[in-house]
Amino acid sequence: MTLALPPSARRRAFRLPRKLPAPLLGGGFILLCGLILAVFPSLFAPYDPLAFDYNALMAPPSWAHPFGTDNFGRDVLSRVIHATTIDLQMAVFATIGPFVFGTAIGAVVGYVGGTTEAIFGRIVDAVITFPFLVLVIAIVAVLGPGLGNMYIAVGVVDWVFYARLIAAEVKVQKRLDYADAGRAMGYSPARIIFRHLLPNAITPAMVYLMTDMALAILLGSSLGYLGLGAQPPAAEWGVQIADGKNFMATAWWMSVFPGIAIVIAGLGFSLLGDGLAELMRTKR
Known part of the structure; x- marks a missing residue:
């Protein structure tokens, strides 16, 4: 039995609008x-991304090497295409763990409250006191x-940001009538939290996840640029920019x-997050 929404309302909630x-x-x-390029890079890359061609060192864009x-x-186009695999992998692997763990912790904290919420608040304060990038670089170092x-x-x-979002939403949801009904029917706290409260509180975290994936690509590329992320000779956008920084005057295309690939990927995740937020608003 699901207390949050009746079957007809659930069907309406998951029905996509016509536009x-x-x-x-x-x-x-x-x-x-980007996903197609990441899964099948060899179908689109004209050359091996690791193949050296000493007869075409720093050759400008041409029909042979666009x-x-x-x-x-090494062909820059082929390396950009193959780098899509690593960079989209970073977007997923760097965010899914914090999303799942932070969502679970935030749901419990928001429902239990009291001392647990106070302790969680101190942890959040300790983490957000320092800039995110500085903490990540320090840990990787x-x-x-x-x-x-x-x-x-x-x-x-990163998990604390998801936990904070979910905790705030669950605190609102647990005061509603359907949560009181679950407690009156003797449901366990775990069932109330994860079967009834969390599905109704997870939307902001899902929207933030899209933005966080874009930031993960930027972070991974930044660490690759600093030599702390993907390591050469791997094809990764940040590594490629780092390789070309000393040749901007003579071979600008290397960086x-x-x-541009980083900007396009970030734009895709940002648009997806904005569209998801707009879609959720129209359903309310």
């Missing part, structure tokens, strides 16, 4: 194209460079095209 928000469609299209080549003669350690560092810091 979807433009940002949702735009973001979905961008990310669909995005030019880098200082080792201690653990060592690499994508795995980057995911750990982001997870250690510009990976930078």
Whole structure:
């Protein structure tokens, strides 16, 4: 038995409107194209991203190499396409863990309240006192460079933002009549929290997740630029920008095209988040 919404209301809640928000469609299209490139990079990349061509060192954009080549003669277009796999992987792996863990913790904190909420508040204060990027860089510097350690560092810091969002929403939901009905019927706190309160409180966290994925790409690229994320010779947008920073005057394409890819990916997730927020508003 679900107390939150009757069956007819649940069907209406999950029925898509005839006209979807433009940002949702735009973001979905961008990310669909990126997902296709990430899953099948070899079908679209004209060259091996790690293959050296010493006869075409830092060649400018041309029909043979539309995005030019880098200082080792590697095709920039092929490396940008193959980097889509790593960067979208960073967007997912760096955020799903904090989203799941933070959502669960926030739901419990918001429902229990009292001392538990006070302790959680002090933890949140301790984390948000320091800039997010500084904390992540510090943790990665201690653990060592690499994508795995980057995911750990982001997870250690990022979960508190999801938990804070969910805790605030659950505090509102637990005062409503359906939550009182669940307690009156003798349902366990776990059932009330995870079967009834959380489904009605999770929307803000899902919208934030889309934005957080865009930020994860920026963070991963920043760490790659600093040498703390993906390691050369891996094709990753931040690594490519770092490789080309010393050649901006003579081979601008080495850094510009990976930078454009970062902007497009971030735009896709941002549009998707805006569209999802607009879609949820229209359903209320």
